Amino acid sequence: MQPSRPTVSIIMPVLNEAETIAEALVPLQTLRAHGAEVIVVDGGSCDATLAQARAGCDLAISAPRGRACQMNAGALHARADILLFLHADTRLPEAAIPSIRYALGLGETWGRFDVRITGAHRMLRVVAQMMNWRSRLTGIATGDQAIFCKRDAFRSVGGYPEQPLMEDIALSRALKRITRPVCLDRRVVTSGRRWEKHGVWKTIALMWRLRAAYALGADPVSLARQYGYGP
Template identity: 65%
Template sequence: MTTLSIIIPVLNEGSHIARKLSLLQPLRRRGVEVVVVDGGSRDDTLEQAHEWVDQLISAPRGRASQMNAGARVSRGRILLFLHADTVLPMFAQECVFDALAPCAEAWGRFDVHIDSPLRMLEVVSWAMNTRSRLTGIATGDQAFFMHRSLFERVGGFPDQPLMEDIAMSRTLKRHSAPICLRARVHTSARRWEKHGVWRTILLMWCLRAAYFFGADSRTLARQYGYTPRENNA
């Protein structure tokens, strides 16, 4: 069995995906499996991705659905879930192996750095990492990793259109506290640049607060500007 599988959910990433996947080729040459799961892209994502991956599949749209599908077909005994706009450090494989070695129920994430010259986004990165350490809640931008056995034990990501990372963290915390690596992944600032830093901060805090108090994830997804797929889609 492959030791590590990296699972990447994508949707309409044709203009970026080949460059991002090219950065994973040193890991592939060392035996890491790369699985890309498309959620119904309407651009050339599939064509751009196919030569850079070990498996390229399709699944119903939604990060949770796509990541679960990728995990099912992957061969690694360790799973790492990576957003398409996030880049791993060069030594990610060693970091993950060392972190998970002591315990079969261990899971973790990386610190995140938002790639931007804006000072405010440096503060946002620091706040995300600090909050995660204090609460034990990780975000998808921080690249979840865990043993396959733990992933299967908890039933994978809950199939919801938003906040699947928070829900997954809550479930995993019942087994162990997260390992919060100081090594950093770098993620794109495009979401912040598109909607504005302060507006994005306010929106995300409002959505998180609403979710904490029991709001339905499908309702929150629509407020976020994402139309959830129908259950039979």
């Protein structure tokens, strides 16, 4: 007998997350028990990320490094009609799946959650609020906001452009041509570790500069190097 079709496919791109991936998957086990599938896509880790992930997901696969490539690979294996792209350091709110299904069941095509960034620095709360406001104003979502969409819409726009940075903005622009996103006010919680590691103010300035450069047509490969992504 074939297993029942999942309601939502949660796709998580990972790289060198062996120490944290098992913990990241724990909150998703209740969702799996209620019909969601979890797909972990490794981008060529040099540690035991895949081995640590297998017990906590429905499918663990490898793909070329890069979030866009990895998420596209996960989408190809997804069995549900709804795709949810979740970073490994982001936690979903309670009732995330019913909220998504309700919104898309009303005829919406795609959307995202509001976000809260954890960390000691007070400015992280301001950063999160600015991200949420900007997203509502522009109709552009970031990966930290856990983008979700109907699988047919994702396929119709060609998935994520396989570029090393700003792939979330590019996907948002493509989906926005179909319809604006539904913005769920339930908050996902994402880690502020990168912000605090590199300096909150410095990271804010860097991200605004990179986003402005991308809007003006800068090469995502060059921007990725400036952001700190290695080859």
